[in-house]
Amino acid sequence: MTRFSILSDHNDSRSQAGEGSDSTPQQMMETEDEDSKNSINKIKDLEICVPIAYGTMSFWLGRKATETQSHVWTVCVRGAKNEDLGVIIKKVVFQLHPSFRDSKRVIDTPPFELTERGWGEFEIAISIFFHDDVSDKQLDLFHHLKLYSEVEHGPLSTKKPVIVESYDEIVFPNPSEKLLARVQNHPAVIVPRVPATLNFPLSNVSVEDGHEKKRGDTKDHPLGQWLTRFSEADELLKLAEARQQVQNHILKLRRRLSMFEG
Numbered sequence: 001m002t003r004f005s006i007l008s009d010h011n012d013s014r015s016q017a018g019e020g021s022d023s024t025p026q027q028m029m030e031t032e033d034e035d036s037k038n039s040i041n042k043i044k045d046l047e048i049c050v051p052i053a054y055g056t057m058s059f060w061l062g063r064k065a066t067e068t069q070s071h072v073w074t075v076c077v078r079g080a081k082n083e084d085l086g087v088i089i090k091k092v093v094f095q096l097h098p099s100f101r102d103s104k105r106v107i108d109t110p111p112f113e114l115t116e117r118g119w120g121e122f123e124i125a126i127s128i129f130f131h132d133d134v135s136d137k138q139l140d141l142f143h144h145l146k147l148y149s150e151v152e153h154g155p156l157s158t159k160k161p162v163i164v165e166s167y168d169e170i171v172f173p174n175p176s177e178k179l180l181a182r183v184q185n186h187p188a189v190i191v192p193r194v195p196a197t198l199n200f201p202l203s204n205v206s207v208e209d210g211h212e213k214k215r216g217d218t219k220d221h222p223l224g225q226w227l228t229r230f231s232e233a234d235e236l237l238k239l240a241e242a243r244q245q246v247q248n249h250i251l252k253l254r255r256r257l258s259m260f261e262g
Helices: 177-183 210-216 232-261
Strands: 002-005 027-032 039-044 047-060 071-079 089-095 104-107 112-118 123-130 138-144 162-173
Touching: 039 177, 047 138, 047 177, 071 089, 071 123, 089 112, 104 112, 138 162
Parallel strands: 002 162
Antiparallel strands: 027 039, 047 071, 047 162, 071 112, 089 104, 089 123, 123 138
16 A cells, blocks of 8 residues: 655645644645635645555456457546545546557546456556646556456456456645535545634535536446455555564574574
């Protein structure tokens, strides 16, 4: 798991992740948008977090497979628990292999995914762009498309896909008052409790209409049965298990070394 801290040019330079004390009370700070020249209220020493999953899912075409089209695959950026990310993400650009026609694909509505057919594996560059009130920076990721499983051996199956996904967290320090009002009740965004001393304007919270929310929500996705529902707790458990395996391996090596020295 990786945590990406996305800083905006309009954020205070002291808002780097890891700096400051947790005991510091949240404060409002005012910055100026260079484009609109309007002051923007940002909440200092507070951050919002967006867990995401990104990767590919590929199916072998079986009897329909040809030399140039053996698999159908989908690459996507989605909420870690399949939530709609349209509240944060403006568009996602997928850079495919140059052999594809129009290899640069721009997806500007959720769900942020595309489906193609092909025969070879390659690295996909993924660029995530955020809404103006979220960040003016983009996040660049890379993912290697896998068509064949490295774990399971035996005959290929048209019913079981090869899935390779990564779980990461995007952190936005010092969010604007407008952004916090817009996302604080959204299931895809982790928002800390806002101190009552901020007098936060709860009445300004915008509500998405049902059609827009349903359109981007991947819970009813046709491939939903194969999508993993990631969580931070699961990732921490995996890290703990991996750490234990490493410690056990070190202990075995020490025992072998002591036998040679003795």
